[in-house]
Amino acid sequence: MNYDQRLQHVSVLGAAGKMGSGILLLTAVEMADLSLKPENKGKTFVLNAIDLSNEALSGLFGYLHTQVTKMAEKKAVMLRQLYADRDDLIENYDIINQYVNDVLALVRPTTALEVAYKSSLIFEAVSENKDLKVKLFRQIDQHNENKSWYFTNTSSVPIHILEDEAGLKSRILGFHFYNPPAVQRLVELIVTDTTDNEVKQFALNYAKALRKVVVPSNDFAGFIGNGHFMRDALYGIKQAEELAGERPFVEAVYMVNKVSQEFLVRPMGIFQLIDYVGIDVVQFIMNVMNPFLKDEELHSSLLDKMMKLGVKGGQLSSGAQKDGFLKYDRGAVIGVYDPDKQAYVDVDSFAAQCDEVLGALPASYQPWKAAVRIKDTDGHFAPYFAEMKGMDSLGAKLAINYGKNSNDIGRKLVSDQVAHNENDVNTVMLTGFFHAYGPINNYFA
């Protein structure tokens, strides 16, 4: 079975979810492009969009239509060539519409898992629940005569566990997209000891067709991305809890969030990032990873507390941020949650005072938006952090410690053989988390 044939009958599990819908979109476009090749004329391509929720599936086509239209508009020059033999399609408008129709026509939304029995490739993007994943894989594989390949989007469960428990020897790998898959260029690729080389090769070709940057990760719970993020988040929480010994909790959260965003020049502060991913998801991923870690406890009682209080963060289906540790108004942080009062406290009521305690940013500070465009990363950040080290403010101290810890996490991912090398760790954080500089550096030594 060649590349095109492998992609003739595909199923996406959890297709209406945030990750699943993005994977569905990219796969639908790739399959449509294949189906339009002259040698594939007359062949049928099928993409099953399988999800538990009929409601969510009903909104899927609206999302796909909008996204495919945008993609088609960008490649109109190529599409005119693709449809050159269609005399009825004359204007860009006609051609783009036809392409959108051709992409959408491949997609079959359903709540019935049975349709996956005929697929030769299964993408899995259901919730981070190992047992659920195993159950779905087993059921499909028992009825599937194609010896289907399974690509799981898990960000935390070791692939070999899924492989063993579902009986998928050599036919499964981790193909971990970052959120949102349509935009984020990073994919973590995780193979097991037995993954067939043909499966891996196909995955690399598929990633290349989608123009993704592939970073291989060893098969260790959390892989590189969450391996860094979860520990980084725990450190941020720890810093906040320590600060909260001397000042109100909301101020501590505000300060650590500010330090991790502005002082460390990241796109978001750590509490905002936890909210973005979802407090529930972070807690869940830690729970999945924890049993696999030796001499390390990946757990936060603060996250448990927030979950008990029903404060979860995450995003609405519109992409708008839900309130979590922080309260948002059109993307801007306007409050911090006080678990004792079970209410948000306005940032305005304490921000100025906290900012004064933290102290000023180094004079060479460039905000993240500008800093990511700087080509000579070392040339900018080495003196920036050197300047920070010479400062006596609380903000500078917290930031240096935070940066050191992030550095240690990165290096440990390599020494623990989760990542193949330092460069892979940095690529994941630069590409998948949009950091302006890699965590493994010499700025904090």
Added chain:
Amino acid sequence: MKNMRRKVYMTAGYNTISMGTGRKEFNPKKERPGLEYYIKEAGQGVLKQAGGADKVDESVIGNFMSARFNKQAHLGGFAGAIDPQLEFKPSLGVEGACGSGGLSLITGIRSILAETADTVLSIGVEVQNTVKAIYGADILAGAGYYDKRKHGHAYFFPGQFSDRAGVYYEKYGHEYARKGMCRWFVNAIENARLDPTAQEYHNTIPDLEGLYHKMTPNGKAFVDHLNVLDCSKVSDGASGIVVTSEEGLQRMDIDKKDAVEVVGWAQLTRNIVNEPPNPVELTTIKTAAKRAMEMAGVTIDQIGTVETHDCFSIAGILAVEALGLAAPGKGAEYVAEGNTSRNGKMPMNTTGGLIGWGHPTGATGVHQAVTLWQQLTGKAGDAQINIPADRPYGLSINMGGDDVTVVAIVYKRG
């Protein structure tokens, strides 16, 4: 026509802002003023200077594709929206692709010459930012022969002029041509920075030349031989001017020194069904300019400034050759040496032209007349150039389609 039976003037010009990318206030995601707003602003801007709508006998509105950009045809009906006193007077819409503005002027000139009117309100308008560029390309492709659309480029007109540029590169040298085209672009932006209504008025990029050469044409994303800086802008805007007789000037109480005289004109079309006879020559422009200057009894050496239809930088280079300012193949050099810059031998497009001021397609011909009226009467503000006493003429070249409809007009200080 060799001689005009009656003197024809233009006065009281007005331009709206050319709105679109480049203007700080432009936000494609926010609702913006539409067609009616622009027609009214330009019309009322002219009437204010003309002393009121009661002085106007007739209105002409030039527009290319409002029927598709704005789902609105029948623009002649908007005269009454400019001013109630224009209602129940003659008013009509004219169309000749991007030469529609020029046709609006010509229609006014003909009315004056036919003595059916003494003052004609001539307007040009286009509001194009209603659709994304990729669909705008479909709409603008209507200026070409529809039978060729299927096998044309996604960006149809950039594709047409990219092909012309490709032949020019092959014939005269790639680097040589790009150098001239780059200078054309730089001149356009530098001139636009002097006119507050220009779309590139806010442009502060320090190294325009560096920027231009960095952007290598990429046929996969756009067209083979042009980058986006070689192209005119996608614009919303309108311009207006009064075309009038001596009696009309008196009626409006406007002195001749505040008007320009139309001393020669030509309006020609090439067969739209055929390919251009020569890809590196703008044959219709060449013919029309020659006839207009013959009618005016002047040669190109007597012209003090030119407004030409630089929908693409290559069209600017080819116009230089078509007007006889440089021999075939020498246009790029002529421009690269600075001859067409505002302090050069022949200042061209002194408020930015289509690349710098903007290209609200149906308005462009009228905008050119307004610029020449401003320059020849000393009303161009910061963009004012010196018009030598021995060269008191201006020439405008407005083109529709790929050198299909051309309007050439020679103006003289009033």
